[in-house]
Structures are given as C-alpha cells and as structure tokens.
Amino acid sequence: MSAIRPAAVVVLAAGEGTRMKSATPKVLHDICGRSLVGHVLAAARELDPENLVVVVGHAREKVVGHLAEIDPGVRTAVQAEQNGTGHAVRMGLEELGGGVDGTVVVVCGDTPLLSGETLLALASTHSADGNAVTVLTAEVPDATGYGRIVRDGASGAVTAIVEHKDASDSQRAIREINSGVFAFDGRLLADALGKVRTDNSQGEEYLTDVLGILREAGHRVGASVAADHREIAGINNRVQLAEARRILNDRLLTRAMLAGVSVVDPATTWVDVTVTFEPDAVVHPGTQLLGATHVAEGAEVGPHCRLKDTRVGAGARVDNTVADTAEVGPEAKVGPFAYLRPGTRIGLKAKVGTYVETKNATIGEGTKIPHLSYVGDATIGEYSNIGAASVFVNYDGQEKHHTTIGSHCRTGSDNMFVAPVTVGDGAYTAAGSVITKDVPPGSLAVARGQQRNIEGWVARKRPGSAAAKAAETASREPADES
Numbered sequence: 001m002s003a004i005r006p007a008a009v010v011v012l013a014a015g016e017g018t019r020m021k022s023a024t025p026k027v028l029h030d031i032c033g034r035s036l037v038g039h040v041l042a043a044a045r046e047l048d049p050e051n052l053v054v055v056v057g058h059a060r061e062k063v064v065g066h067l068a069e070i071d072p073g074v075r076t077a078v079q080a081e082q083n084g085t086g087h088a089v090r091m092g093l094e095e096l097g098g099g100v101d102g103t104v105v106v107v108c109g110d111t112p113l114l115s116g117e118t119l120l121a122l123a124s125t126h127s128a129d130g131n132a133v134t135v136l137t138a139e140v141p142d143a144t145g146y147g148r149i150v151r152d153g154a155s156g157a158v159t160a161i162v163e164h165k166d167a168s169d170s171q172r173a174i175r176e177i178n179s180g181v182f183a184f185d186g187r188l189l190a191d192a193l194g195k196v197r198t199d200n201s202q203g204e205e206y207l208t209d210v211l212g213i214l215r216e217a218g219h220r221v222g223a224s225v226a227a228d229h230r231e232i233a234g235i236n237n238r239v240q241l242a243e244a245r246r247i248l249n250d251r252l253l254t255r256a257m258l259a260g261v262s263v264v265d266p267a268t269t270w271v272d273v274t275v276t277f278e279p280d281a282v283v284h285p286g287t288q289l290l291g292a293t294h295v296a297e298g299a300e301v302g303p304h305c306r307l308k309d310t311r312v313g314a315g316a317r318v319d320n321t322v323a324d325t326a327e328v329g330p331e332a333k334v335g336p337f338a339y340l341r342p343g344t345r346i347g348l349k350a351k352v353g354t355y356v357e358t359k360n361a362t363i364g365e366g367t368k369i370p371h372l373s374y375v376g377d378a379t380i381g382e383y384s385n386i387g388a389a390s391v392f393v394n395y396d397g398q399e400k401h402h403t404t405i406g407s408h409c410r411t412g413s414d415n416m417f418v419a420p421v422t423v424g425d426g427a428y429t430a431a432g433s434v435i436t437k438d439v440p441p442g443s444l445a446v447a448r449g450q451q452r453n454i455e456g457w458v459a460r461k462r463p464g465s466a467a468a469k470a471a472e473t474a475s476r477e478p479a480d481e482s
Contacts, residue, residue, distance in 0.1 A: 004123040007051065007102030007186050009044040010092035013037050013109030014057025014079040019237045024236065025059040027109040028066055031245040033251065033272025033290060036235055037063070038262045039248075041262060042273075046116025047105065047224065053092045053315050054109065055079050084204025085180075089189070094435075099190030103127070106182045106207065110235045112244055118226050125224040126183035133189070133211055135161070136181035138229035146177035148206070149223060151450035158221040176225070178208070183224075188214055214296030248273075263297075266304075266430035278314070296330070310340070313348075324348050326358075329365070347382070362394075364407065376400075377419065381407030387431065388413045406482070 003399045009282060017026025025039035034042065037054065039104065044052055050079055052071070056063045057079040067074050077095035079088045082413040089106055094097055105119065118136070126134035135158055144165075148171050150160040162171050172384040178291045183324065188274055192210040215221050227231055235241050235479050252273060260279030263269050266286045274292050281295040284302030291309040298315045313330035320336035326344040328334055333351045343360035348354055350363050361375045364382040369375060373386055377394040380386070392403045393416050401419035405411065409423055412431035424441030433447040458468050 001062075004047075004103075004120065004127050006047055006049040006105045006123060006183070007100040008092075008096055009043065009047060009049040009052050009105045009107065010089055011037065011040055011052070011054040011107055011109050012053050012092075013040075013063060013090050014082055014083060014088055015110075016058040016082070017100060017110070017236070020241075021238075025055065025063055026313070029044040029065060029235070029241060031112055031241065032110070032248045032270075033274050035066060035070070037067070037110045038107040039273075040107055040109050040114060040168070040321045041067075041071050043114050043116040043119055044105070044107060047119055049105070050102070051075060051096055051100070053077055053095050053166065055088045055092045057082055057088075084198075084202065085207035086193055086205030086209060088351040089192045089204070089207055093186075093190055100186040102186050103187040104189055108234055111179075111181070111232060113231045113233055113247060115231060118231055119181075121226075122181065122183050122224040122389065126198065129222045130184075130220065131222040132185050132214045134183040134222045134224055135211070136179040136183075136226060136232065137176050137223045138179055138232050139175050140177055140229045141175070142178050143172070143175050148172070148174040149176040149178060151176075151223070156222075158211065158223050159215070161211060176223075180234070181232065182207070184210070185219075192217075252468065269302075283389050299328075305335075341376075378405065378417075380405040381409070381425065384409040385405060385411070387411050387415055387429075390415045390417070393418045 001425050013027045015026065020026050020029065028035045051278055053075045054067055055077045060078060064076055065074060076097055077091045079091045095348040103123060105123060107114065108215050122134060124138050128248060145164050147163050149158055150159065150162055150171060150400045152159050158231060189210065192213040194212050194476045196205045196209045198205055211221050229246055233244060235244055249270055250266065252271050253263050253269060256277050261277045262282045264283065265285035269287050271284055271289045272291060275289045276294045278297040280298045281298040284300065286304040287302035288306045293307045293310050295312045296314040299312045300306060301312055301318045304320045305318055307323045311327045312318055312328045313332060315331040316328045318328060318334045321334050321338045321340065323340035325342035326340035327346065328346045329350060331349045332346045337355050338352050339357040339383065340360035344358040345362045347363055347365040349366050351368040351370065352358060356369050356397040359376040363379045363380050365385040367380050369386040370388065373390040374390045375392050377400050378392045384407060394400050394403065403417045403419040404422040406423055406425035406427065408426045411429045412433060415429055416433045418434065418436045421435055421438060423439040425437045426442045428444045429435055429439065430444065435445055435447055439445040458471050462468050
C-alpha cells in the first residue's frame with residue numbers, strides 16, 4: 001500500500017438536513033448529475049482507499065438503496081441516533097472491526113465541491129508530516145460562524161480549533177477555518193474516540209475533541225490548506241444547493257472550454273459531470289446536457305436544447321431539441337423543435353426536422369423527415385423522404401407494432417402507416433393515404449376515398465353567410481379566357 005493510500009475513508013451522511021425542507025434526505029439531493037453524497041464518494045474513490053464506509057442514519061433505507069446503485073462496493077454503518085460527529089465516526093470504525101492500521105480520512109457527505117485532488121493533498125501532508133491528525137482547512141474571506149484554526153507560531157502545528165462563539169477578538173481575526181474533514185492515524189483515532197466526553201451543551205460526542213485529546217497525549221496535530229475555500233462548503237439549504245450547482249457547473253464548463261469546446265454562453269449552459277465532449281464541439285446558449293450525453297468533434301447543439309444520455313455525431317447540428325437516450329449520426333440535422341425519445345437512431349446526414357417526434361426508430365443515411373410527423377417503432381432505410389404530417393400508427397390498444405419503410409422511398413403528406421406494415425424500396429405513397437397493407441417495391445400506393453364535389457351546397461345550407469356571398473360573387477365573374 002502506498003504511503004498516502006488510506007486504510008479507510010469514512011463519510012458522514014446520517015443527518016436529517018431539516019433546513020432543506022424536503023422529503024428527500026439531504027445527501028440525496030442532486031447537482032450536476034450526481035447526489036451530494038455521490039460527489040463525495042467520487043472524490044473519495046480518487047484516494048483508492050482500502051475501505052469506504054458511509055455512516056447513515058436519517059432515512060437510511062433510501063440512502064442505502066441509493067448507495068447500492070451508485071457504488072456497490074461501499075460499506076455502510078448505522079448511526080441510529082444522531083449523537084454527534086465523534087459518535088458517527090465511532091460507528092464507522094465499528095463497521096471495520098473497531099479500528100484500523102493506517103490513515104482514516106473523515107469527510108462530510110454534504111460537500112459536493114470537495115475534489116479528489118484536495119483529499120490527496122490532505123493525505124500526502126498527513127503522511128509526510130507524521131501527524132496523528134491533519135485538519136483540512138481553508139482561508140475564507142469571512143470566517144464568521146466558523147471554527148478558527150489556532151496554530152503554534154514556531155512549528156505551525158494546530159494547537160486548537162476555537163468555535164466562533166468562544167473565540168477572543170484576536171482569534172476572530174483569524175481567517176483559517178476548520179472544514180470538518182480530517183486525516184487520522186487509525187489506531188490513535190479509535191483510542192481517542194473512547195475518551196470523548198459528552199459534557200457539552202448538546203450532550204454529543206464531538207469529533208473535534210479528538211484533536212485536543214491527541215495533542216495532550218503528545219501527538220502532533222497538523223493542517224492542510226485547501227487551494228479553494230469553496231471546496232469545503234457544506235450544503236444546508238436550497239440557496240446553498242443552487243450556489244454549489246453554479247460553482248460546479250462553471251468548473252465543468254471551464255474544463256470543457258480549456259479542452260477545445262466552444263461554450264457560447266456559460267451563464268445559460270448546464271452540464272452534468274458525466275457529459276463528455278470532443279474538441280471543436282460547439283454549445284449554444286440555453287442548453288442542458290445531462291447524463292451520459294456525448295458531443296463529438298465539430299458538432300453543434302443548441303440553442304435551447306435538453307439532451308439526456310444522447311450521443312451527437314461529428315459535424316451534426318441539433319437545434320431547439322429535446323432528446324432522451326438517442327443517437328444522432330455524423331452530419332445529421334435535428335430540429336428546430338424536435339423530440340427524440342428513447343431508441344431513436346438517426347443515420348449519417350439524415351434529417352429530423354421541425355415538430356417531428358421519434359421513438360424507437362432507426363432512420364437511415366440521408367433520409368429526411370422534414371416536419372410535423374410522428375415516427376414510432378419504425379425502421380426507415382436510406383435516402384427516403386417522409387411527407388409532412390405523417391403518423392406511424394404503432395399501437396392497437398394492447399400491443400406496439402413495427403413499420404418498415406425501405407430505401408429511396410417517397411411518402412406523401414398526411415399519410416397514416418398502420419403497423420405492422422412494410423413499404424418496399426423505391427415505392428411511393430400518395431398524399432392523404434392510410435396505408436394498411438404492404439406496398440411492393442417500386443409501387444405507388446393510393447389509399448384514400450374518391451373526391452366528390454356537391455355544387456351549390458353552401459348557398460343551400462349556409463344562405464346569407466360570408467361564404468355564400470363570396471361564392472355568389474365568384475359565380476358572376478366571367479371566366480378567365482387568357
């Protein structure tokens with residue numbers, strides 16, 4: 001095991017989070033595609049710990065179920081009653097047999113901006129300085145309300161963490177604060193936790209008391225300063241949740257732009273941590289990219305798109321579109337105002353145009369569905385054209401059925417394709433047709449009633465109306481003989 005690889009990371013996630021005013025446990029609230037605790041676990045995994053333990057309490061069934069989905073390798077410990085941070089860590093260590101040899105890192109489950117890089121620096125400092133405990137600290141512009149870090153002037157060691165209400169005027173001038181994140185010697189931690197008292201105003205076991213116990217026993221207490229004080233921010237209410245979301249989103253967009261992605265307006269662009277890009281991708285204003293969405297080289301998305309778990313091929317253009325679990329092929333064009341539902345696969349240079357909805361549909365290379373159509377449960381070949389206002393009628397009230405349109409087909413406007421049905425390669429269908437039978441290759445299908453004109457109907461049925469007067473005037477006008 002490397003010198004900085006922790007024996008364990010203990011994540012404290014037992015609190016109720018009443019200030020969120022939510023039926024959802026605080027640590028399960030989402031920002032940028034992950035729960036708060038999910039972000040913390042991702043950072044902790046960068047340390048490659050031997051053990052990763054999450055201490056759960058409030059709504060633990062929900063939290064444990066969520067953890068099983070996002071990180072099946074995590075272990076859980078139960079803090080049935082929230083008796084303080086020291087008690088929570090003690091529950092975490094009991095899950096590991098009561099104590100461990102090596103470094104134990106303790107983090108809070110509501111700090112989604114905490115990075116793996118900062119935790120690695122904490123573990124490295126702890127190992128290099130030979131500390132019994134190392135506190136992650138930060139220099140903040142305004143330290144009001146935070147515990148101040150008091151250091152020894154000669155050695156730089158931490159001599160105390162003084163809460164704001166207990167601090168002197170000189171201590172309140174200190175801007176270095178406690179983050180609530182620590183690295184401990186595992187055996188010393190387990191021993192000190194057994195000595196923590198509850199004779200305080202809350203009657204709880206405070207983890208910070210361990211620092212004084214270890215220092216009084218002659219052990220060194222050190223600190224590692226976070227490069228960005230915003231990383232240690234905990235989330236306690238919806239305002240702080242929104243602030244953290246903006247910070248994290250800015251971080252993700254900055255990373256993308258430095259890697260060669262053009263983000264036209266970062267202020268109105270939102271991305272999840274799992275979104276990926278290739279160089280020269282362009283993201284226009286008002287766009288949300290969610291889940292496992294990928295935007296390839298030279299592709300443009302936006303403005304005003306919402307793409308979830310969608311792959312956009314090289315050179316494609318997606319405009320004013322909602323897409324979920326779809327694939328847009330290279331150089332394809334989508335939108336404006338298209339809706340790509342799950343299972344949509346759009347081929348090379350194909351087009352899905354204005355007010356077109358697709359679902360479970362494969363659309364071949366060069367094929368166009370320009371406007372005002374619904375294509376569901378269908379396969380369309382190459383270089384076909386689907387007329388405006390076409391509907392693929394795929395549901396009979398109990399079962400979904402499939403429609404196949406071949407290659408180089410031309411289907412008329414206002415067609416209904418009543419599945420299951422197949423239109424062969426090179427076939428045409430007439431405008432206004434309801435296609436209920438297979439169309440052989442190269443055929444023209446006409447499936448509509450014969451037109452019948454009933455002359456004089458308006459004059460008889462709507463006498464005196466504007467339509468009747470217009471018709472009467474038209475009937476008196478001489479025919480154009482040109």
